[in-house]
Amino acid sequence: MSEQRKAHPAxxxxxxxxxxxxxxxxxxxxxxxxxxxxxNLILVDLRKIGWEPKIIFARRTEEQQRDAIRxxxxxxxxxxxVEHTIGLLPAGSRLQVVRGNAVDIVDRRYGWEGxxxxxxFQFWKDLGTAAHKHGCQWGGDWKPVKYKGKxxxxxxxxxxxxxxxxxxxxxxxxxxxxxx
Ligand SMILES: [Zn+2]
Numbered sequence: 483m484s485e486q487r488k489a490h491p492a493x494x495x496x497x498x499x500x501x502x503x504x505x506x507x508x509x510x511x512x513x514x515x516x517x518x519x520x521x522n523l524i525l526v527d528l529r530k531i532g533w534e535p536k537i538i539f540a541r542r543t544e545e546q547q548r549d550a551i552r553x554x555x556x557x558x559x560x561x562x563x564v565e566h567t568i569g570l571l572p573a574g575s576r577l578q579v580v581r582g583n584a585v586d587i588v589d590r591r592y593g594w595e596g597x598x599x600x601x602x603f604q605f606w607k608d609l610g611t612a613a614h615k616h617g618c619q620w621g622g623d624w625k626p627v628k629y630k631g632k633x634x635x636x637x638x639x640x641x642x643x644x645x646x647x648x649x650x651x652x653x654x655x656x657x658x659x660x661x662x
Contacts, residue, residue: 513585514583517618521537524612528609531608534590534591538645539585585648586647601640610644618649619647620646621644621646621648624642625641627639
């Protein structure tokens with residue numbers, strides 16, 4: 483760090499943002515405008531009933547997604563948090579390409595701790611209700627998957643991702659058909 487940088491008064495340094503300190507507005511602005519509007523409506527609904535919703539991240543880079551898979555937080559590179567995941571959204575008579583449109587929303591007072599450790603916590607349910615109301619998909623609806631464990635037995639994995647909200651899309655095709 484240069485002497486000049488260190489000499490900056492404290493109040494100007496406070497405004498410097500790092501990757502991890504993005505404002506809520508910055509995170510919203512990373513979203514597709516259609517999705518941004520829906521997310522705003524979801525936040526308004528939650529605030530109206532007393533919650534303090536906070537977006538924790540919006541887009542992930544491919545590298546961040548690989549990290550998320552390593553941590554077990556995500557199971558696929560085809561995630562709406564990743565920019566290269568694309569889908570089609572009906573826009574009048576045309577189809578619009580949308581990319582990387584997912585957010586994770588928590589109540590800032592709980593995060594993932596305390597009552598929020600339970601997937602049955604009321605905040606998650608209210609988030610799901612608000613997401614559905616505004617035409618979005620909610621990660622709390624993900625169906626359990628069966629997988630074979632190291633012990634050779636079939637286990638059922640709870641895939642519910644209760645903080646996750648993503649753009650609803652009507653059609654799924656091979657990625658190549660868009661990217662070619
Ligand atoms: Zn998510």
